[in-house]
Amino acid sequence: MVNENLVKDVVKEPYKYGFVTDIETEKIEKGLNEDIIKLISQKKEEPKFLLDFRIKAFKKWQKMKEPDWAALGYKKIDYQDIIYYSAPKQKEKISSLDEVDPKLLETFDKLGIPLTEQKKLTNVAVDAVFDSVSIATTFREELAEHGVIFCSISEAVKNHADLIEKYLGTVVPASDNYFAALNSAVFSDGSFVYIPKGVTCPMDLSSYFRINSGDSGQFERTLIIAEESSSVSYLEGCTAPMFDTNTLHAAVVELIALDDASIKYSTVQNWYAGDEEGIGGIFNFVTKRGKCLGKRSKISWSQVETGSAITWKYPSCLLLGEESVGEFYSVALTNNLQQADTGTKMIHIGPKTKSTIVSKGISAGNSKNSYRGLVKMGTKATGSRNYSQCDSMLIGDQASANTFPYIKSQQPNSEIEHEASTCRISEDQLFYLQSRGIEFEEAVSMMVSGFCRDVFNQLPMEFAAEADKLLALKLEGSVG
Amino acid sequence: MKIIEKIKTNKSDNNLTEIQKICLHKLQSSPLPNPKSELWRLSNKSKLSTFLDYSVNEKDSKFEIPYPKNYQSAIRFIIGENCQIQLIEKNYSIQQLSENELQKYIKEQISFFKQNENWSDLLNLSLSCKNNILGLKINGSKIPPIEIFSHASSNSLNAKTLVIFLEKNCDVELLQVNLGEENSSLSQSTFFCLKENSTVNHGVVSYGENRSNLLNSLNVIQQKNSAYNLGSLHFKFNYARFEISIKQSAGNAKTNIKGMQITKKDEQISTYTKIEFNGPNGFLDQINKSLADDKSHAIFEGSIIVPKIAQRTDASQLSRNLLLSNLAKIDTKPQLEIIADDVKCKHGATISQLNEEELFYMRTRGITLTEASKLQLSSYFQEIISFIPISKDKWDLLDKLLNEN
Numbered sequence: 001m002v003n004e005n006l007v008k009d010v011v012k013e014p015y016k017y018g019f020v021t022d023i024e025t026e027k028i029e030k031g032l033n034e035d036i037i038k039l040i041s042q043k044k045e046e047p048k049f050l051l052d053f054r055i056k057a058f059k060k061w062q063k064m065k066e067p068d069w070a071a072l073g074y075k076k077i078d079y080q081d082i083i084y085y086s087a088p089k090q091k092e093k094i095s096s097l098d099e100v101d102p103k104l105l106e107t108f109d110k111l112g113i114p115l116t117e118q119k120k121l122t123n124v125a126v127d128a129v130f131d132s133v134s135i136a137t138t139f140r141e142e143l144a145e146h147g148v149i150f151c152s153i154s155e156a157v158k159n160h161a162d163l164i165e166k167y168l169g170t171v172v173p174a175s176d177n178y179f180a181a182l183n184s185a186v187f188s189d190g191s192f193v194y195i196p197k198g199v200t201c202p203m204d205l206s207s208y209f210r211i212n213s214g215d216s217g218q219f220e221r222t223l224i225i226a227e228e229s230s231s232v233s234y235l236e237g238c239t240a241p242m243f244d245t246n247t248l249h250a251a252v253v254e255l256i257a258l259d260d261a262s263i264k265y266s267t268v269q270n271w272y273a274g275d276e277e278g279i280g281g282i283f284n285f286v287t288k289r290g291k292c293l294g295k296r297s298k299i300s301w302s303q304v305e306t307g308s309a310i311t312w313k314y315p316s317c318l319l320l321g322e323e324s325v326g327e328f329y330s331v332a333l334t335n336n337l338q339q340a341d342t343g344t345k346m347i348h349i350g351p352k353t354k355s356t357i358v359s360k361g362i363s364a365g366n367s368k369n370s371y372r373g374l375v376k377m378g379t380k381a382t383g384s385r386n387y388s389q390c391d392s393m394l395i396g397d398q399a400s401a402n403t404f405p406y407i408k409s410q411q412p413n414s415e416i417e418h419e420a421s422t423c424r425i426s427e428d429q430l431f432y433l434q435s436r437g438i439e440f441e442e443a444v445s446m447m448v449s450g451f452c453r454d455v456f457n458q459l460p461m462e463f464a465a466e467a468d469k470l471l472a473l474k475l476e477g478s479v480g
Numbered sequence: 481m482k483i484i485e486k487i488k489t490n491k492s493d494n495n496l497t498e499i500q501k502i503c504l505h506k507l508q509s510s511p512l513p514n515p516k517s518e519l520w521r522l523s524n525k526s527k528l529s530t531f532l533d534y535s536v537n538e539k540d541s542k543f544e545i546p547y548p549k550n551y552q553s554a555i556r557f558i559i560g561e562n563c564q565i566q567l568i569e570k571n572y573s574i575q576q577l578s579e580n581e582l583q584k585y586i587k588e589q590i591s592f593f594k595q596n597e598n599w600s601d602l603l604n605l606s607l608s609c610k611n612n613i614l615g616l617k618i619n620g621s622k623i624p625p626i627e628i629f630s631h632a633s634s635n636s637l638n639a640k641t642l643v644i645f646l647e648k649n650c651d652v653e654l655l656q657v658n659l660g661e662e663n664s665s666l667s668q669s670t671f672f673c674l675k676e677n678s679t680v681n682h683g684v685v686s687y688g689e690n691r692s693n694l695l696n697s698l699n700v701i702q703q704k705n706s707a708y709n710l711g712s713l714h715f716k717f718n719y720a721r722f723e724i725s726i727k728q729s730a731g732n733a734k735t736n737i738k739g740m741q742i743t744k745k746d747e748q749i750s751t752y753t754k755i756e757f758n759g760p761n762g763f764l765d766q767i768n769k770s771l772a773d774d775k776s777h778a779i780f781e782g783s784i785i786v787p788k789i790a791q792r793t794d795a796s797q798l799s800r801n802l803l804l805s806n807l808a809k810i811d812t813k814p815q816l817e818i819i820a821d822d823v824k825c826k827h828g829a830t831i832s833q834l835n836e837e838e839l840f841y842m843r844t845r846g847i848t849l850t851e852a853s854k855l856q857l858s859s860y861f862q863e864i865i866s867f868i869p870i871s872k873d874k875w876d877l878l879d880k881l882l883n884e885n
Binding site: 392397407408 | 816829
């Protein structure tokens with residue numbers, strides 16, 4: 001018999017990214033109205049089309065209602081009690097990384113993010129976003145040689161306005177949902193990637209999001225465009241300090257893949273999840289969607305969700321191009337009082353499109369973990385296929401695991417397969433491992449890691465190692 | 481929608497039974513289900529309003545029993561016709577439930593009702609008059625098979641209610657047949673209470689004629705060590721909903737469900753199941769098959785709820801669907817809601833068409849395409865049909881289905 005208390009004691013590793021950087025920031029007043037949006041736009045010296053986009057989105061948002069269909073319970077968000085723009089004070093223009101406030105560099109250093117040039121060896125280009133603004137983007141010149149544009153979205157608005165105007169809001173329209181509309185109205189910064197025709201991006205691109213202030217929301221927007229026959233792998237990481245209040249994070253990510261292009265988007269989300277009593281933590285409402293516009297294009301989402309008090313996130317693929325491919329690999333871990341309602345949408349529109357969904361949910365403590373997915377075959381999706389697998393693992397008898405797959409088909413010449421199972425860590429397996437001299441904790445972590453193997457295999461190498469460690473840490477003490 | 485207007489304006493009528501009054505009162509505050517709720521969102525609104533457009537008929541016309549007439553060994557009931565019964569034999573007894581027992585049980589059930597989930601039952605109980613409620617208490621074993629018919633006549637809405645108590649250690653085979661004539665609406669609610677150690681093989685066969693409609697709801701409560709086996713088949717309805725709610729009140733019970741729905745033309749047939757485990761060691765094996773052709777729409781939504789108390793539950797649910805036409809639609813949503821950790825729960829869903837390789841194989845052996853498709857369909861149907869009690873040996877459902885396909 002497994003000792004339940006032992007299991008519960010094993011997961012109490014404190015959140016190690018919970019520190020606050022003491023830095024002077026420029027914040028605007030709390031609240032949301034047209035003037036605030038104009039102020040944000042003005043601070044960022046945006047062209048008129050973007051201001052119009054924001055105002056239009058704001059008007060739509062005012063008419064929308066916060067969605068309540070997810071299996072989540074949280075206290076009502078007061079949207080007027082949030083600061084919508086907060087930026088570290090710094091010199092007007094930064095020409096090199098040396099001019100960035102050393103405190104900021106130190107912060108990212110603590111987080112293990114290679115911003116400084118001596119860490120070049122890692123061969124990952126990073127865009128670091130601190131509260132509302134992007135601090136630095138590394139490896140720009142090298143990328144530029146290949147024609148790759150990798151910069152913050154504010155810079156892209158200034159330097160590549162045509163691309164922004166052409167693609168912004170085409171995958172996730174401003175009126176798509178409540179949180180996407182809010183983001184479209186007030187988004188502050190984020191990353192922009194453009195891979196020109198025929199280019200395979202020479203290194204992994206990465207952006208790192210850090211929320212530092214307790215009372216400001218973070219609304220970043222990411223736009224990735226992969227032109228014909230190009231490919232890119234993009235990594236995203238997030239952390240936040242520990243505050244007793246809940247911070248709102250409402251991001252939008254849009255991916256566009258043209259003919260034969262491929263985009264791989266990986267996320268390790270480790271926002272602060274609140275303490276054991278459920279006080280504090282990030283409310284994470286994210287709209288991520290990729291559009292496979294071109295023939296044989298491919299978008300692959302992989303995510304490891306371990307943080308946030310509330311997660312509401314459904315990275316999706318619109319499969320328009322003939323023979324386009326959508327993939328979704330996810331591990332969602334919830335502990336204590338965390339709640340996650342996450343999954344994906346695979347909308348098959350074009351013929352011979354294929355999608356794969358592999359979702360692994362682990363619920364421990366008093367948490368709630370739901371998989372919600374939609375697979376839809378449109379009338380023109382002849383010869384299309386989908387395979388979904390979602391497994392849940394329950395740790396302790398207080399956690400809940402739900403599965404809500406919605407499956408719709410209007411095309412007889414297509415195939416959909418869905419499987420789901422729920423299990424717990426088998427006592428026999430634990431006993432076997434322990435009898436071979438493996439410590440209880442290690443045995444549990446080995447089994448969890450084995451359970452998630454299908455997903456970890458899809459992550460870029462440095463992420464996979466991190467994810468494995470992260471899971472082990474998060475689970476310590478919660479296995480029963 | 482005549483019925484809704486009538487419900488709204490209905491003042492307390494002295495002819496109504498107490499149960500009818502309670503349900504009417506509940507419906508008056510919100511006479512229709514919320515079309516945005518998960519259970520009703522896919523339901524065709526205009527078809528539902530057609531259902532409600534006929535006026536209520538409390539005495540329906542005579543009809544032909546679709547069985548060979550010389551079949552004698554079954555005990556046959558027709559709801560609305562012969563509700564007086566007292567059969568006491570050596571091994572078993574079938575008795576009518578007393579007025580008090582019936583009222584007490586139905587009232588208790590109503591207290592758990594939710595507006596959207598049990599709207600069909602509320603409607604049924606508010607319309608079903610005393611004569612159209614059949615209440616039976618079944619005891620003993622070696623009981624001859626029982627057949628119960630519900631029928632709706634043309635151009636009217638008939639509401640029929642069936643309440644069955646299976647006493648301890650009872651073992652019975654029971655086939656329920658719901659028949660709809662052309663342009664008719666049938667509202668059928670069934671309440672089953674399985675006491676300890678009882679077993680029932682329950683069959684539900686519903687079939688209609690041109691433009692007939694059906695709201696069929698089935699509420700089962702299973703006590704310890706009981707076994708409930710359900711085989712169901714729904715076809716030829718312009719609009720049909722089959723709502724199943726099964727509660728294993730103290731766990732330790734077994735439930736097997738095999739259901740099928742076949743839609744053609746512009747029909748819409750849906751199955752909603754909700755299975756709750758309120759105790760440990762529950763078992764469920766469920767399979768639901770749909771076949772959608774022409775411009776029709778088949779829907780399946782199944783939820784399995786395993787609260788903390790239901791440790792060691794073993795539940796599996798499978799939804800298999802065949803989509804045979806470009807204009808047909810299939811929606812399926814198997815759901816799991818689990819809190820207990822020591823459980824084995826799984827579900828699966830597939831949507832596809834007939835297997836091309838198998839068809840090809842048969843054709844290379846000289847079997848025509850039509851014959852080959854029939855063979856495939858017959859194996860698809862057979863799994864379900866063989867699970868429906870009684871009917872299999874005398875009413876060739878399989879032939880009936882295949883000849884119509």
